[in-house]
Amino acid sequence: MKTPTPNNNQGHILIPYPLEKAKALKQYCLKKGISFEEKGVEFLDALYKKNVPKAVQEYIEESEDLTVKEP
Numbered sequence: 225m226k227t228p229t230p231n232n233n234q235g236h237i238l239i240p241y242p243l244e245k246a247k248a249l250k251q252y253c254l255k256k257g258i259s260f261e262e263k264g265v266e267f268l269d270a271l272y273k274k275n276v277p278k279a280v281q282e283y284i285e286e287s288e289d290l291t292v293k294e295p
Contacts, residue, residue, distance in 0.1 A: 233288065237268070 253260045273281070 250260050253263065
């Protein structure tokens with residue numbers, strides 16, 4: 225999976241986390257060739273799918289499809 229490219233429909237999430245742990249995590253992800261951002265997005269996607277009701281997920285997907293198709 226590629227690192228997602230930001231677009232107008234994406235936002236940012238700020239999560240408080242100990243600075244030294246964040247630096248170490250990013251450093252070792254880079255050493256292992258793992259995209260820190262990609263893994264974060266994968267985690268958030270899994271959390272979303274597990275906790276957001278399916279009907280809401282479908283509504284959001286349909287709304288996104290309409291937005292993408294508009295000129």
